[in-house]
Amino acid sequence: MRQRLTVIFILLGLLFLTGFAVILVNQTIQFVAFADRLSPVAGDIALWSILTIYGFCLSVPIYLFFMLPSPLIPPDQSTGKTYEKFLNKLRKRLANNPHIHRSLETSSDIEAALSQLDKLADEHTKATATQLFLLTAISQNGKLDALFVLAAQSKIIFEIARIYYQRPTLRDLIYLYSNIAATVFVATELEDIDLTEQIQPILNAVLGSAVSAIPGMSAASGLFVNSVTTGTANAFLTLRVGIIARLYCRSLTKPDRRSIRHSATLQAGRLLGSIVREGAVQVAAKIWSKPKKYFTELIELFNRKSREPKGEPI
Structure with missing residues (x-):
C-alpha cells in the first residue's frame, strides 16, 4: 500500500x-x-x-x-582521522543539544549521550504508534488510513531528526528521508522477518483477554479482530520506521541497510506488545459502546411507552 x-x-x-x-x-x-x-x-x-x-x-x-552545511555522514570505519573528525563534529552538535547535560570528552561519553537521546526518540515513536493504532483500528477506512500512516511516519522521522539534530538543515532531512525510504521500500529481498510472524503471537495473546474483559463483546468479535489486526499492523510499521530513523541519526559508522532493517523489525516487535494490549481494550470498549447505547435508548423508549396512560375503551 x-x-x-x-x-x-x-x-x-x-x-x-x-x-x-x-x-x-x-x-x-x-x-x-x-x-x-x-x-x-x-x-x-x-x-x-x-x-x-x-x-x-x-x-x-x-x-x-x-x-547549506553538508549532512554529518558517519564514516565507513570506527578508526582513523576521518572517524576522529566525525566525532569532533558530533561532539559539537551534541554540546548544543538541550537534552544533553553531561561531559562529552570521550567516546563513551558520546555513546552515553546518544543512548539518552535514544530513549527520548523511542518515547516519541511509541506515542505516535499508539495514536495510529487507535486511529486506524477505529477508522476502518483503508484509503484514509493509508494517508494517516504516511503522514504519521513522515512526522515521526522529522521529530526524531529534531531530537538528534535540533535544527536539521534541508540536506540533513534529504539524507535521512532518502536513506529511510531506501531501507524500508527499496528492499531487494523479502523481509528478514515476515510481518505476520512478528505480530501473530501478540495478537493471539491479546485478543482473547480483551474480548473477555468487555461483557457481551464476543458478539462483535469479528469486527474487533479485524480492527485490532489493522491497528497492530500499522503500529508495527510505524514503530519500525521510527526505529530506523533513530538508528540512522545515532550511527557512529556508516550503517548497513539490511542490518538496520533487521534490527528495527526485532525492536519494533518488542515495543508492540504493550501498545496492542492497552489499545485493544480501548477498541473493544469503543465497539461495544455503540450497540450498548442503542439498546439502552431502545429500552428507555419501551419503558416510556409502557408508562403512557391508555385511553378508556369505548
Whole structure:
C-alpha cells in the first residue's frame, strides 16, 4: 500500500510540474508576443527580462541549497582521522543539544549521550504508534488510513531528526528521508522477518483477554479482530520506521541497510506488545459502546411507552 502511495505521489508531482511548465511557457509566449506587437525592441526586452527573472528564481534556491552545511555522514570505519573528525563534529552538535547535560570528552561519553537521546526518540515513536493504532483500528477506512500512516511516519522521522539534530538543515532531512525510504521500500529481498510472524503471537495473546474483559463483546468479535489486526499492523510499521530513523541519526559508522532493517523489525516487535494490549481494550470498549447505547435508548423508549396512560375503551 505504501509503495503504491509513493508511486501515486510521484506521478501526481510530475503531472503538476509538467502542467505548471506548460502554463508558464504558454503565458511567456503570449506576453512576449503582445510586447512584440507594440515594438520589436519591446518584445526582445520582455523576452530577456523574463528569462533573467526565471534564471534568478531557479538559480538562487539551488545556490542556497548547496551552500547549506553538508549532512554529518558517519564514516565507513570506527578508526582513523576521518572517524576522529566525525566525532569532533558530533561532539559539537551534541554540546548544543538541550537534552544533553553531561561531559562529552570521550567516546563513551558520546555513546552515553546518544543512548539518552535514544530513549527520548523511542518515547516519541511509541506515542505516535499508539495514536495510529487507535486511529486506524477505529477508522476502518483503508484509503484514509493509508494517508494517516504516511503522514504519521513522515512526522515521526522529522521529530526524531529534531531530537538528534535540533535544527536539521534541508540536506540533513534529504539524507535521512532518502536513506529511510531506501531501507524500508527499496528492499531487494523479502523481509528478514515476515510481518505476520512478528505480530501473530501478540495478537493471539491479546485478543482473547480483551474480548473477555468487555461483557457481551464476543458478539462483535469479528469486527474487533479485524480492527485490532489493522491497528497492530500499522503500529508495527510505524514503530519500525521510527526505529530506523533513530538508528540512522545515532550511527557512529556508516550503517548497513539490511542490518538496520533487521534490527528495527526485532525492536519494533518488542515495543508492540504493550501498545496492542492497552489499545485493544480501548477498541473493544469503543465497539461495544455503540450497540450498548442503542439498546439502552431502545429500552428507555419501551419503558416510556409502557408508562403512557391508555385511553378508556369505548
